[in-house]
Amino acid sequence: xxxxxxxxxxxxxxxxxxxxxxxxxxxxxxxxxxxxxxxxxxxxxxxxxxxxxxxxxxxxxxxxxxxxxxxxxxxxxxxxxxxxxxxxxxxxxxxxxxxxxxxxxxxxxxxxxxxxxxxxxxxxxxxxxxxxxxxxxxxxxxxxxxxxxxxxxxxxxxxxxxxxxxxxxxxxxxxxxxxxxxxxxxxxxxxxxxxxxxxxxxxxxxxxxxxxxxxxxxxxxxxxxxxxxxxxxxxxxxxxxxxxxxxxxxxxxxxxxxxxxxxxxxxxxxxxxxxxxxxxxxxxxxxxxxxxxxxxxxxxxxxxxxxx
Amino acid sequence: xxxxxxxxxxxxxxxxxxxxxxxxxxxxxxxxxxxxxxxxxxxxxxxxxxxxxxxxxxxxxxxxxxxxxxxxxxxxxxxxxxxxxxxxxxxxxxxxxxxxxxxxxxxxxxxxxxxxxxxxxxxxxxxxxxxxxxxxxxxxxxxxxxxxxxxxxxxxxxxxxxxxxxxxxxxxxxxxxxxxxxxxxxxxxxxxxxxxxxxxxxxxxxxxxxxxxxxxxxxxxxxxxxxxxxxxxxxxxxxxxxxxxxxxxxxxxxxxxxxxxxxxxxxxxxxxxxxxxxxxxxxxxxxxxxxxxxxxxxxxxxxxxxxxxxxxxxxxxxxxxxxxxxxxxxxxxxxxxxxxxxxxxxxxxxxxxxxxxxxxxxxxxxxxxxxxxx
Ligand SMILES: Nc1ncnc2c1ncn2[C@@H]1O[C@H](COP(=O)(O)OP(=O)(O)OP(=O)(O)O)[C@@H](O)[C@H]1O
Ligand SMILES: [Mg+2]
Numbered sequence: 001x002x003x004x005x006x007x008x009x010x011x012x013x014x015x016x017x018x019x020x021x022x023x024x025x026x027x028x029x030x031x032x033x034x035x036x037x038x039x040x041x042x043x044x045x046x047x048x049x050x051x052x053x054x055x056x057x058x059x060x061x062x063x064x065x066x067x068x069x070x071x072x073x074x075x076x077x078x079x080x081x082x083x084x085x086x087x088x089x090x091x092x093x094x095x096x097x098x099x100x101x102x103x104x105x106x107x108x109x110x111x112x113x114x115x116x117x118x119x120x121x122x123x124x125x126x127x128x129x130x131x132x133x134x135x136x137x138x139x140x141x142x143x144x145x146x147x148x149x150x151x152x153x154x155x156x157x158x159x160x161x162x163x164x165x166x167x168x169x170x171x172x173x174x175x176x177x178x179x180x181x182x183x184x185x186x187x188x189x190x191x192x193x194x195x196x197x198x199x200x201x202x203x204x205x206x207x208x209x210x211x212x213x214x215x216x217x218x219x220x221x222x223x224x225x226x227x228x229x230x231x232x233x234x235x236x237x238x239x240x241x242x243x244x245x246x247x248x249x250x251x252x253x254x255x256x257x258x259x260x261x262x263x264x265x266x267x268x269x270x271x272x273x274x275x276x277x278x279x280x281x282x283x284x285x286x287x288x289x290x291x292x293x294x295x296x297x298x299x300x301x302x303x304x305x306x307x308x
Numbered sequence: 309x310x311x312x313x314x315x316x317x318x319x320x321x322x323x324x325x326x327x328x329x330x331x332x333x334x335x336x337x338x339x340x341x342x343x344x345x346x347x348x349x350x351x352x353x354x355x356x357x358x359x360x361x362x363x364x365x366x367x368x369x370x371x372x373x374x375x376x377x378x379x380x381x382x383x384x385x386x387x388x389x390x391x392x393x394x395x396x397x398x399x400x401x402x403x404x405x406x407x408x409x410x411x412x413x414x415x416x417x418x419x420x421x422x423x424x425x426x427x428x429x430x431x432x433x434x435x436x437x438x439x440x441x442x443x444x445x446x447x448x449x450x451x452x453x454x455x456x457x458x459x460x461x462x463x464x465x466x467x468x469x470x471x472x473x474x475x476x477x478x479x480x481x482x483x484x485x486x487x488x489x490x491x492x493x494x495x496x497x498x499x500x501x502x503x504x505x506x507x508x509x510x511x512x513x514x515x516x517x518x519x520x521x522x523x524x525x526x527x528x529x530x531x532x533x534x535x536x537x538x539x540x541x542x543x544x545x546x547x548x549x550x551x552x553x554x555x556x557x558x559x560x561x562x563x564x565x566x567x568x569x570x571x572x573x574x575x576x577x578x579x580x581x582x583x584x585x586x587x588x589x590x591x592x593x594x595x596x597x598x599x600x601x602x603x604x605x606x607x608x609x610x611x612x613x614x615x616x617x618x619x620x621x622x623x624x625x626x627x628x629x630x631x632x633x634x635x636x637x638x639x640x641x642x643x644x645x646x647x648x649x650x651x652x653x654x655x656x657x658x659x660x661x662x663x664x665x666x667x668x669x670x671x672x673x674x675x676x677x678x679x680x681x682x
Contacts, residue, residue, distance in 0.1 A: 207379050208412040210399040212426035213477065222425075226416045304416075 040286075047279035055273045065276035069284055086264065086281075093261040094288065096175060096250075097243035100182040101190075104239050105232065107183070108190035112231075113224075115191075116198035123199075130191050138185065142252045145181045146172065149253075173255030181249040186242065190235040197231025198224075226304070233300055240296075241289055261285050326481060326513045327353040327376065332385035334371050334537075345371040347537035349385070353481075353515060358507050360516045362524040363534030364560070369517045370409075372534075373483050376515065377406045389480065400429070405474035409485040411466045413458040419469050420445065420454040426477035444472040447506065464495045471506065481513045488523065500527055521561045525549060533557045549608075553594035553681050558606045565607050565648045567622075567677070571599045579679055581605060584644040585622045591677035604680045609651035611676035614638060614662055620669035624648055626662055638662065640670065 047065050049057040072083040115126040133141055148154045149171040156168035171177050205227065209219045225232070247262030254260070259267075261281065268278030334346040345368045353359045361369045374380045375387060378399035387395045394402055405426065413422050423444050424437045432440075445451045448468040453461055458469060467487055474482055484503075488496045504527055507514045518524050524531050525545040532542045533556070541548060541557045552558035555566070569581035572588065579599055581591050591605050617623055624640035631654075638650040650670060662668055 202410075202412065204408055204410060204412040205414060207399070208406070208408060208414070209425070209429075210379070211377060211404075211406045212473070213400045213429040214425075215400055215429075218429055223414060 043279045051274045065280040100243045101240045103183045104190035112194035177253040178250045181253040186239040189238040193234035194231040197228040326355045328388045330386045332382045335383045358514045358529045360524045360528035360531045367534040368537040403480040405479040406483040407470045407474045407487045411470040423472045444476045448472045484516045567605045594681045605677045609649040611673045612650045615669040615671045617669045620671035622670040
């Protein structure tokens, strides 16, 4: 590399390779930009504009939308206060998504373990059955859940029939209903990555642990969970993110009163006619997801290191 | 008499029997597709013994080992450890540890953590665990690599870690499922010696699985030769080699010549055989056999020498001579067309005396014939 670099054939070849590399990447990058960054950029720009009277935006720069994410102005005396409705919804979204992730994990882990320990040929049947609900429209699945838990629904009718309760237990339009719905809807998203991780698990390691006097619980904690951790992480992310932005399930099962972030955003673009606020809320959602992910991944990594 | 057997795990020198398998049957699957992996296996393995299960692939060695370890349970029959029926105990309740064929080291733990795992699960104090781990690391000479991850050490090192991990809790019995099969020849030889040393130093009963007859002969106190889910013969390497009782055993271990002969008389475990050449020889009988009529006898190639025709017990035509450095193999055809191999150790500057196509005599060492239980 002592000769002048311009006419060194190896450098030229390298430049060519770099150029070809980018050329080959170009289609993928274009799609990525158009499909992901592009819309995101539009949303970001919209969040800094003024809202039009009948929806849409007025092309005048403004930070009002961002302001309104956190604060609200009193209609009468113009005083400022925290937009606690928004904060409440944000908090509820995070809480419900968090618990949905936990319940799908608790239900999904044994399910995935069960499937992964079946003989090879019957595993596909079980996996197929896990994905069957995806074949039906989300709305229909959500209504099915409603049919089960509403006051005149299957559970209440049954409980009253066998005399456990006298009056129906109110489950519809509660956080509980939303959580049941989301757990049901997102369970496959937890099971599939968990299964993928468990299928790769070398079960002779489980036998080795049993052999070395580990009881079933110890085997689970010390061997299985650490080894399928990537699956747990992937499943949790796959459930938490869409749960945070969910709007069909909370709308149907929460009865419009128990709003989540997704509903709030949808409201701004619809009846609320405040696109910039909707856009700002969307970006907020994105930020929350990113922060949550970062914290989560960090914690998992730290735990993994502690185990070493 | 056996009241405190369970409280004395380290007392490896208590007299008595370690493991008894009684009429053990293991059937996998159901209906037409079922496999009889173990077919009425009975064996007694003594305390402090290096016991080897030897047999071809699929004969049920791993299955028997897994039943002893507790990963599987017998379809019928019992397995006893020091008199106690352990057939249906889970693995973590048996004082038995396994060295797996693929080692099965925990990839998310270091070498030291792997070795300490069993003791930790037994609830030993941290300082206890650390002590034993240090001793084990020294025993298998892995001290420098204690904090390595197990996927960052060589195959031979992994093998030693697996061994140390299984030995650390001081089991009464150590099961080894072809632990050397993944190693290259040189390392394998070293590890064979090391295993013998470890067994000697720890006084633990080793049950060792291999399909390598040479490995079995060099390492074992006793060998059980298995075939198709059955144990065909149990004995010391010498007994198995010199007195194979069945054709399969004779064939599987070492090179063998088979001779058809007629029994003229038998008494006290010996028989008088009339060979196809018309001469009579003495032969050993398998235990409890009273032969009559036509039998098959075996003689090892190294127990025969070539002599001038008519002077030996057999005559044959020399078909091929294979020079192997230390030995020469003479391939012959007997008068009844049966093949016969004579192996002789080479001397320096030896002249070739016998030429291919020549008729030669074969002298059998006295007492070198063994009758098979066909
Ligand atoms: N889980 C199982 N299900 C069905 N059949 C099995 C199972 N495990 C073993 N077998 C069958 O039992 C027989 C004995 O198997 P085993 O693994 O004990 O053989 P092995 O002697 O250890 O052979 P190798 O030297 O190849 O390891 C084989 O025919 C095998 O196919
Ligand atoms: Mg095997």
